[in-house]
Amino acid sequence: MIPEPTIKRLCSLFHLLDDLEKEGLTCCTSRELESISGIPAYTIRKDLSLLGGSGPRIKSRSAGYEISSLKEILTEALGFGELKNACIVGLGKMGQVLLQYSGFIPDEFRLVAGFDSDVNTLELLRSEIPLYPSYEITDRVKEKKIELAIISVPLSAAQLTADRLIKGGIKGIVNFTAARIQHPEDVFVRNLYVIEEFRFLSSQLYLKEDTPKE
């Protein structure tokens, strides 16, 4: 079993490798990765070792890691392999931004539906992605085999939205609202809530700033 902190680091490492690859790099050492990411080289190596596999399969020459094969290994180990369908519920301003968001990397995720409770909104929005009224969520999630969802509805509608998604068999939710979503433990939820991030930052700088050491 891979520990959660490791999963987080590996996800962030994947992102980093993506960037390095775009910059044209093909190789890098664990020490180089440390200097960019801040994660200690031995932690990176340890994390990678937890992926198991078959012995010292990662290295190529003594020059470090080959970025493309390292990405492949992560893809394999973390299950980024097959394309996952996703949807957005709540097409207010925030939802529209996400809908048009070009960052949905086609290799990994595909946005296959948008939902809103307001029929007017649905008619006004012209999108390449099919849009549906919110009461169809459960059925469409089933029909289109949607695994991931973004919730960007008003606070008061968040739980109802989640319930519909869950009923349809959704597996993961990114929650952009301030609501704390009640959910079964086999449904994973990530909350992206600015105020909470501000609070966390406040605590960090309050607790760590004055006491640089110890």
Add this chain to the structure above:
Amino acid sequence: MIPEPTIKRLCSLFHLLDDLEKEGLTCCTSRELESISGIPAYTIRKDLSLLGGSGPRIKSRSAGYEISSLKEILTEALGFGELKNACIVGLGKMGQVLLQYSGFIPDEFRLVAGFDSDVNTLELLRSEIPLYPSYEITDRVKEKKIELAIISVPLSAAQLTADRLIKGGIKGIVNFTAARIQHPEDVFVRNLYVIEEFRFLSSQLYLKEDTPKE
């Protein structure tokens, strides 16, 4: 020193207490908090005990915690006490949503500036919050004693934006872009990046779903 996992849980607890208070509740036990938050009651008690203070100061009667005083204790311990100034850099669609966002609780955070590199955008937007061109970031952050910032600029402008903020003395950044921001270690950064959250969810359900136990 309070461990980081504890800080996270306490932030989330604060949010939760806020909600309970709005529902009209005044008291709750650690067990009740467990059932809502999923955090074990003994962990909640342990976390609270780490706040130090003076002995068993939290409880009131045997009925559990008084929500308002518990909130006060958290406010005190985590440094939510005095109002912090914040700004938003990048007033595209995402930035505009955040600018209008009513969730900036006046007690804790005050949005005192918006920045954009496009002068047209600045003129078109009518906002109660003063708006400035991006090259003024460093000076305005100093002048207005801004401690926290949200970055919602295009990917390519993220690092420049961060550099300007940091030069002005910013203490915490919430980064809505896909960029990995380079920063000194006394500046705290939180990345809110949907794709990375999707990847994390993918890994979780890939690694934990099939193996319910062990």
Add this chain to the structure above:
DNA sequence: TAGATTGTTAATCGATTAACAATC
């Protein structure tokens, strides 16, 4: 007082760091 709940000390568990042998 008896029952329930908290706050805290002790025990367990797991993640991080260190050390080093294996590999290029």
Add this chain to the structure above:
DNA sequence: TAGATTGTTAATCGATTAACAATC
């Protein structure tokens, strides 16, 4: 070969859980 880097085992550290005394 010598130097550098990886992969892995062992040691340390810290967080979580358990147990229980103190408190209401």
